[in-house]
Amino acid sequence: MKGYYDIVGDGGSNVLEQVDAQQQSLDRSLAEVQNVLAIGSGKGGVGKSTMTMQLACALREMGYAVSILDADLNGPCQSRLAGLRDQMLIPGDNGASVPTTRNGIGVVSMGTLIPEPSTLDFESVAPGSTHTWRATKEFTILRELLAGTDWGKLDFLLVDLPPGVERFVQYAELLGPSAVFVLVTIPSDMSKGVVARSIEALGRTSNTVLGYIENMDGYYCVDCGQVKPLFPVRSSVELNLPQLGSVPFDPELAAQCDDGHVLADTSLSASWNLVQRTALEICERITELASCEETR
Numbered sequence: 001m002k003g004y005y006d007i008v009g010d011g012g013s014n015v016l017e018q019v020d021a022q023q024q025s026l027d028r029s030l031a032e033v034q035n036v037l038a039i040g041s042g043k044g045g046v047g048k049s050t051m052t053m054q055l056a057c058a059l060r061e062m063g064y065a066v067s068i069l070d071a072d073l074n075g076p077c078q079s080r081l082a083g084l085r086d087q088m089l090i091p092g093d094n095g096a097s098v099p100t101t102r103n104g105i106g107v108v109s110m111g112t113l114i115p116e117p118s119t120l121d122f123e124s125v126a127p128g129s130t131h132t133w134r135a136t137k138e139f140t141i142l143r144e145l146l147a148g149t150d151w152g153k154l155d156f157l158l159v160d161l162p163p164g165v166e167r168f169v170q171y172a173e174l175l176g177p178s179a180v181f182v183l184v185t186i187p188s189d190m191s192k193g194v195v196a197r198s199i200e201a202l203g204r205t206s207n208t209v210l211g212y213i214e215n216m217d218g219y220y221c222v223d224c225g226q227v228k229p230l231f232p233v234r235s236s237v238e239l240n241l242p243q244l245g246s247v248p249f250d251p252e253l254a255a256q257c258d259d260g261h262v263l264a265d266t267s268l269s270a271s272w273n274l275v276q277r278t279a280l281e282i283c284e285r286i287t288e289l290a291s292c293e294e295t296r
């Protein structure tokens with residue numbers, strides 16, 4: 001039997017040309033997208049998906065055209081957060097049209113394509129070997145979602161990445177070198193340690209890591225309006241990356257998000273103000289980045 005390393009090139013499968021063709025249609029579909037912002041954490045459970053939607057709402061409120069691609073194929077949250085679980089993707093001349101929230105945020109998520117509790121399986125031609133196909137199929141689906149969608153003119157495409165430090169390099173390759181990464185953490189050593197690993201992994205790419213957002217930085221008490229500590233001790237892990245913002249956990253804001261309410265035009269809490277401030281910081285840093293590239 002031939003081993004994997006005995007195969008020369010693509011083994012005559014023509015897969016390189018196919019990937020190249022798909023990559024070209026992806027570039028065409030993203031041609032009018034100004035900024036691709038990939039939001040990841042490396043680790044799950046830090047509120048990254050909710051943060052992605054909140055940032056999208058804040059950017060939308062600032063007048064930007066924003067869409068979200070939920071890259072978490074089997075743990076899609078964005079369709080629920082957007083209140084769009086029953087919205088189908090409708091094919092059009094330039095690709096599928098994007099379902100939008102009431103405040104005009106486009107959302108492409110497996111949550112609208114596959115009803116709960118169904119899952120995608122990565123079925124294989126050889127029984128019992130789905131593991132050998134999973135990554136290939138996962139990125140093929142993502143490439144198809146990106147390329148097959150009519151994104152139109154966008155200021156921001158936010159990509160909600162699933163957990164997994166090992167996949168950062170592949171997401172960077174898929175989204176291209178101009179995609180900018182933002183990392184989300186909570187104030188624990190465990191979460192920050194994984195973010196440190198994520199920074200290291202992304203260091204192998206030519207993509208810019210804009211900074212990190214400290215989520216759940218305290219607990220916002222609705223009764224007294226004060227922020228109380230949520231973690232007993234502050235993390236001792238130093239991240240060599242700018243902090244873009246810090247947002248305390250606000251149960252009311254979280255409940256609104258879970259119910260798929262749109263966050264625009266409601267002043268809400270201090271947490272929402274800090275999300276808005278974070279979005280502004282991201283915009284300023286992206287403008288700075290663009291002007292640096294022009295003068296290069």
Ligand SMILES: [Zn+2]
Nearest residue numbers: 221223224225
């Ligand atoms: Zn209180």
